[in-house]
Amino acid sequence: MFGAEVAGGPAGAAVIIGVVLVEALVLYVGYGILEALVGPTLRRALGGE
């Protein structure tokens, strides 16, 4: 995927770890926004209101 998995050595490893780190941060922020938008509604729905 993205051709990054074929890379080796310190530079390739840094790219792969960087991709995982950036994805983690994007997901954290993205899901955070999603939670703020739909969280209260979902909470009420699950709570049976």
Add this chain to the structure above:
Amino acid sequence: MSELELFGVAVTLLTLFAGFGVLIGLLFGFFGMGGSFLVTPALMVMGYDTDVAVASGLAFVFGTSVIATLKHRDLGQVDYKLGVLMIAGTTAGIEVGKLGLHWLQSIGQADLVVSVAYVGLLGGIGAFITYTALRGDGDGGIDHDVAEDAEVDAEDIPDVAKKIQSYRVPPMMSLKGGITVSLWMILAVAFATGLLSGLLGVGGGFIRMPALFYLVGVPVPVAVGTDLFEIVFSGGIGSFLYAMDGAVNLAIVVPLLAGSAFGARLGAAATALVEEDDIKVYFGVMLLLGALAVAVRKVGGWIEMPVLDTVALVIIIGAALLVSGAVVVSSIRELRTETSSTPQTAD
């Protein structure tokens, strides 16, 4: 008809990994453990090479722990001072544990000793947690939702932790939850958990998290958050080392992480809802079933019956489904209880 692909990877495979990620993330977010324990064996049974399974599992654990640590940090559940001390003590312990492992390998006993120790430890911790939760004594009674500066009740601190806290060898360290422990005791616990981690060749979350609670005495949420903080470093370094050999497969890691980030958010949110005693017994049973799965896999290797690998995987995934289902059901039940006990106001 060719299968639909995204970035050169079959969409069904991406969906499978993302769904598996949700399940793992939920457990990881709630308990602060369970990542490589579930992912690596699953990838191996799916036919991936061992180095790819281990490396991709580690990279996934790194990404998940980054997200889960950020979430626990928002809830004030990470003790950085304790985390740094644990990293120092654990690193030293891992190095000594690796020396022990090399010695066992040199006398040809490594596989037997490590397998028996791993199954015994996993099963022992599982049995202990299940027993204390079923007994319903003070050892299992800390709520998940402690505030950042809240002091933990003395009766909620396990007896072993009280004993360890009573050794007042300076310098003393103040930790989250209002407890005070000798620096040397923290380093000793960290060293011991690192020793086991290095000897058994495992990440150690299932050892460290209970150790932080049962031995150091920090509240469970802080134990989980601090353990996750430590996993960011151990997972990052480990996956970097494997990635240098090109063993990390992003086609596995990226969808798994996308799913688990969602699951971890649910799991971390559930820690603020669910009474720990409701879930602890399931957690203990999951560890016991994990021990059984590892034992089945090892026996399968010894008697050369590969089908037992699949049986082991079914046990592990079944246990994970059982516990994550229990977390979701308990969370919804708590939400409904909260809703029904909140007086409705008229506008």
